[in-house]
Amino acid sequence: MQTLAFFLYIGLLFIFSVSSFSIAVTKIQYPVSRRGLIALRQSDTDQDQDLDPDKLVDPSLKFENPRIKKAYCALQEWKKAMISDPLNMTGNWVGPNVCSYYGVGCVPALDDEQIRTVAAVDLNFGDISGQLVPHLGLLADLGILHLHSNRFCGIVPKTFSNLELLFELDLSNNRFSGLFPTPVLTLPSLRFLDIRFNEFEGPLPPALFDKDVDAIVVNNNRFSSHIPKNMGNSPASTIVLSNNKFSGCIPRSIGRMPNIEQVSFSNNRLTGCLPEELGMPKFLNVLDVSKNYFLGPLPKSLERMEMIERLDVSSNHLTGKVHDSVCGLSALWNFTIFDNYFNEIGGECEKRSRDNLIMQDRENCFSGKPNQRSQQDCSSVLTRPVDCKTIGCQPRDPLILELNKRKPPLVHSPSPPDPQTPKVTPTHKTTQLASPTPPVVSPLPARAVKNFPPKIGSQHSSPPRGH
Template identity: 40%
Template sequence: MKVIQKFKGTITSDPLGITKTWVGSDVCGNYKGFFCDTPPDNHSATAVASIDFNGFQLGAPTLQGFLDELPDLALFHANSNNFSGTIPDKILKLPYLYELDISNNKFSGAFPSVLLFPNNITFLDIRFNFFSGSVPSQIFSRQLDVLFINNNNFKAKLPANFGNTPVLFLSLANNKLTGQIPSSIGKASSLIEILFLNNQLSGCLPYEIGYLKGLTLFDVGNNRLTGPLPCSFACLDKLEQLNLAGNFFYGPVPEVVCALGNLENFTLSGNYFTEVGPICRNLISRGILNLKNNCVLDLPFQRSPIDCAMFFSRPRWCPFLQSYYTIPCKPSHSPRASTRQSKAPPLTHSSLIKHRL
């Protein structure tokens, strides 16, 4: 209780009157945002096990001396507050902390270095802050299930060990990342959803993406990527959402990719694709494939001939070009369902909104 009262004294803003409930000795019963449970190492005791400050709009210059002084804490969720400062180094000593959400706050500076050391965190959400600099290579070696770092000011290239990550859900969207997507991505076999959209990534897509057999969402919209769409995408049998809009991709749209049985949203608008076959045309007629603003002569809503001619007047080249026509599997697409079921939005797409997840 002393730790909480000390933290209460540092609060600079509390428009919802949350801290008015932080009085008396019954932390577990009366203190809004605090939840108690029995610690794993002492079943006769009760301690603060989780904190949910989501949407409280609290302001404080630091979490030092608070977050790191609750030894039995397992979850800390603080979306949509006005916290700043640095992440306390001593959180490494919290043996049960596995979820850390400080999204939509006022944190700034480099990627929090304390999070790069071995810890028990499996859910890390630092989106909608003001972090900057590079994304450290060490974070892709941490045993995370969820990593959301979107809507910050991260720059520089993605590290070569990018594919070492065991993450299931990864959002890098709305930063200023540059360079190519590392070919090591093909080793990130646990990936289910990944967002690269709205960065400054360039180069060609590595065909190794086709090794991500569990992938349901792949989004690289609004970057500076180019080259053909790798035929290896035909191996992504579980893929439901594929967005390559707003780049410089060109060439034919592979029919083997359009034949994927689970595609619900396939967006190629704003590129320079030139050919589309009958399977892909069927997706267009069904509202699944968006090919607007490309260079397909017999489709409506395409770029002007001058625009397309200017683009193709410059040499186009990708390394290991033959790999773009390689399919590292035997495609076995299930029949496409006749009706599309209503589903919850993908978790990574939900991360693009400031609210709590």
């Protein structure tokens, strides 16, 4: 009965939300002001604040139930920590009727249908600056928190671990900093995590890939170190790790991922050969390993990727032949191989590239093709074949060290997007991802909750801001 009640609760929440997640970037840029934000960096001492609503709320106010009183306390304390609200999205956050606040959605409580409680908060595209407060941990019935495209800074409070019903957390396109927000690892209901375009740094915790999360989107931060070896434990359908500073190899455990459909490792510092396990996930339809330091040939296992639609291996140092068995994959319609050292291509690849396969092959070592590398440039790599059994994952090999020197430093700001807007969805629908721009997740549209200002209710995703 409890399980059934939970799904009924989720269904009520989705009355106020759109059930699809889209990934998109546009050319528009929002101005960003950092003035006054650094002073708001939180410390662990913030977690020791008194969160008792009876001590913080005016006793003359009347509330329909104790949960609404707690929500009032949480939202009012949060509003005090907002130093700028240019669209006045919290302008009507006044009085005890929190269910009428803009961006706040209420539904019957999961454990008591006779009372209302706050189940969703959506301040997407608000450009609000400030910080999160520990009092948000009082929103124990919260299922959705969307804060995409604001200027919140600091860290995620430890009290977020109290949000046991939270299943969608979107903190993307803000100024959050510090290590990976570990409070989210304790959230038992979390299914969608989007923290892209922030300033998080350090390693990803292995525990992230042991959680039952469907979408893990952490691109465009400053994460570093190796990708955890237990990545293959994740049941996620979408994982976006692009535009960070990850090093080492792609974990071989990726081969046992049961649900993975779309994954991007683009624009990191990954090394070694592409593992054979890369072609094992049966549902993979988008794979992007571009802009890294990968060496050696394409794995033979790629020929088994029957559902692959978009495959991008560009801007690496891959060598050898582009085989017909890959080009001939029936679902493949975009195969990007430019800026490598491939020196042979199959006849089927040539035929399909003239017919129905988009294949960008410039800046390789193909004889007789236009826009290829110089003979001297090709010889410097092709005369030093790579043994994938011994190459390893660290840049110890002289060739990799030399390539590291040549590669320009990682730029945290995103490049102007390709005119073809990339789209990826963490669902089981057929999707497309434009090359060479890596996928970037956008949240649900801003009409996810009923009390949202009409002028903010755009159906279009907000663009990422540069750092």
